[in-house]
Amino acid sequence: MIGRLNHVAIAVPDLGAATAIYRDRLGATVSAPLDLPEHGVTTVFVELPNTKIELITPLGDASPIASFLARSPEGGVHHLCFEVADIDAAAERMKADGARVLGDGRPRIGAHGKPVLFLHPKDFAGTLVELEEA
Amino acid sequence: MIGRLNHVAIAVPDLGAATAIYRDRLGATVSAPLDLPEHGVTTVFVELPNTKIELITPLGDASPIASFLARSPEGGVHHLCFEVADIDAAAERMKADGARVLGDGRPRIGAHGKPVLFLHPKDFAGTLVELEEA
Incomplete structure (x- = not known):
């Protein structure tokens, strides 16, 4: 069922410092910070050739x-996001298998504007684990 | 400097149970378990279209x-592995930037038979963070 690893989300206490680590120390391409008030985070995207790291604060x-x-005051990996073709089918499969979907159990619109669980x-x-409809 | 995300390593207390979660619940392709006595772990590879998850116990x-x-007795993300073109240059860059390389500071042969830090x-x-020469 799961497809690509869409991103690894890393929660950090200091977004500027974490961005500098990925940009300057590790030499990666990073985005400008993006406020997502409806999700309660500010995000910087670290673009890798095959996937993304999302730094969130x-x-x-x-x-x-x-x-x-x-x-975890120094930060750490917060979640992994995998792509799925059909989020409603994924929700049903999880529930049928006894796995707990957080919140009200239904897909909602995630930080990329796509339905997620x-x-x-x-x-x-x-x-x-986050599942996102690709 | 960093290239592809080579893998996400997840440490788990019960490799069979974690393998079943990725294979049966999430529908991913998984390998047979591989003992790596020189690294003190047994690994299952979860093959995704763009990268790998490595379950380690x-x-x-x-x-x-x-x-x-x-x-973390229930398990969790243990490390992220990024590819680099030149592990010796990466080691020098890290040290010059004041970042601590674990162990004796020199690359050693990692679980894939390639030099890592x-x-x-x-x-x-x-x-x-693990860096692996691609």
Whole structure:
């Protein structure tokens, strides 16, 4: 079912410092920061030849990544995003298999403007997994 | 400098269960388990169209991922591996920039039979980074 690894999201406490690490230390191509107030994050995209790293930092008072950074104040990998062809079919498959879809269990529009699901880390070997309709 | 994301390594306490999650629940193509005694892990490769996930579990009494799993008993993303064209040049660049190369600071042969470096998470936004000569 899953296709490409769309991105690896890394939550960071200092977006400017993390961007400099990827741009200057590792020599990667990075985007300008993009505020996504409806998702509670500011994002910088690190463009690699085959996929993206997304550096994310909290935006606003109720960021969904605030609790992650409280537990991991230096930052770390927050989630992996895999592409799927049909998000509704993916949601049904997950539920039929007993895997927990976060939120109300239905796809919602994600940070790229496409429908996504987030899946419970305890059902995916300790990793928060996002599925995005490609 | 960095090129492709070669793989995302996920440390897991139960390799069979994690393999089943990726194969059966997520519908991905997975390899047979491969023991790498010189690296202290057993690995399953999850083949995606653009990159790989490597599921790793401890092998032997002195596995380098044992302490990670002691802190994160359900598993989680252990490291990201980026490809570089010249591992010796990468090592020099990291040291010149003040980034800590783990071990004795020199490239060694990694799990794929190619020279690699591991870089200190505190110098890379909280993420353990591996560089592998492509």
